[in-house]
Amino acid sequence: MSHTAHIPSHRKPRRSASKLALRAGVAGGVLGTIAVAGAAGPANAEPVTETIEMPTLNADLSADLSSAVAASAEATQRIALDQELQAQEDAAAAKAAKEAKTAKAEAERKAEAEEAQRKAEAKARADAAAEAAERASRSSERTTLSASAGSSSSSDEDGGGSSYDSGQATGSAAAIVAFARAQVGDAYVMGSTGPNSWDCSGLVQAAYRQAGIELPRVSGDQSSRGTSVSLDNLQPGDILYWGSRSNSYHVAIYVGGGMFVGAQNPETGVVERSLDYDRPSGAVRVL
Structure with a gap:
């Protein structure tokens, strides 16, 4: 090779x-x-x-x-949807519970207010009924006293009446005293002349009108009428005054027994008090 x-x-x-x-x-x-x-x-x-x-x-x-892989993705998506739905259901339940609690509190508050209003209305009706009954009683008393005073006045004119003393009013004085005492408990309202509220001179003027005697409207003019009397020699029906006689700022009616009736002030209204309660400055006798 x-x-x-x-x-x-x-x-x-x-x-x-x-x-x-x-x-x-x-x-x-x-x-x-x-x-x-x-x-x-x-x-x-x-x-x-x-x-x-x-x-x-x-x-x-x-x-x-x-x-x-597709089944795993679908399962993951389904879990996410379930979690979202559960969260929405929980939020809805919490909202519903809150709204129910608020509605319950509002219903309870409304019920309490309605109950308080019902009680107030019932009390107002009871008070009105009691006041109406009291006024009716006073009206009846006034009618009876006026008739009695008229009879006593007639007796005095005929010479059958007794003289004044410190504890018992007669004749015209009885009518004045009876009317004044019948107003005890009425309200004091400045400038009022009755029939259910008075100021001091309005009450004195109305009381004297029961005896047919017209007095001036204001206290200074009323205390200038008649003759001055000593506070140690008062008779029922005498006009008591506070301040000077020609310029008094308050008047009342002596009712006997060391007591007077007057429309004192908005707090007390018409009251019957002892002279020692508020010693007057002087007195005049018009009868």
Whole structure:
């Protein structure tokens, strides 16, 4: 054999360059082939090729994996929806409980207000009824006393009446005293002349009218009428005054027994009091 004949080398040729190719599949399967090609050192060396194959997922496994991924995503979405619905239900329940509590408190407050109003109305009706009964009693008393006073006055005119003393009023004085006492408990109202409220001079004027005597309207003019009398020599029906006689600021009626009746002030109304309660400045006798 000629020494120039081509004899394949048994040595593994040196690789001067390498090539790598990777092919991957989708849908769960991966197919890879790596090819390595090397050229021999000498120009006339035969190339050596090595092939490595990667495992491949078949179509059934890929489909199962896709289904599992889709099912997992659907389950996650369903859990999220369930949690959102539960949160909405909890919020709605809390809101309903709060509204129910508010409605209950409002109903209780309204019921209490209505009960208080009913009690107030019942009390007002009872007070009105009691006041009406009291006024009716006073009216009856006034009628009886006026008739009695008229009879006594007639007796005096005929000469059958008794003289005055410190504790018993007769004749015209009895009518004045009876009327004044019948107004005890009425209200004091500045400028009022009855029949259920008075000021001091309005009461004195109305009382004297029962005896047929007209007095001026104001206290200063009333205390200027008649004659002055000592506080130690008073008789029922005398007019008591506070201040000077010509410029008094308050008047009342002496009713006997050391007592007087007067419309004192808005706090007390018409009262019967002892002379010591508020000592008058003087007195006049008009009868």
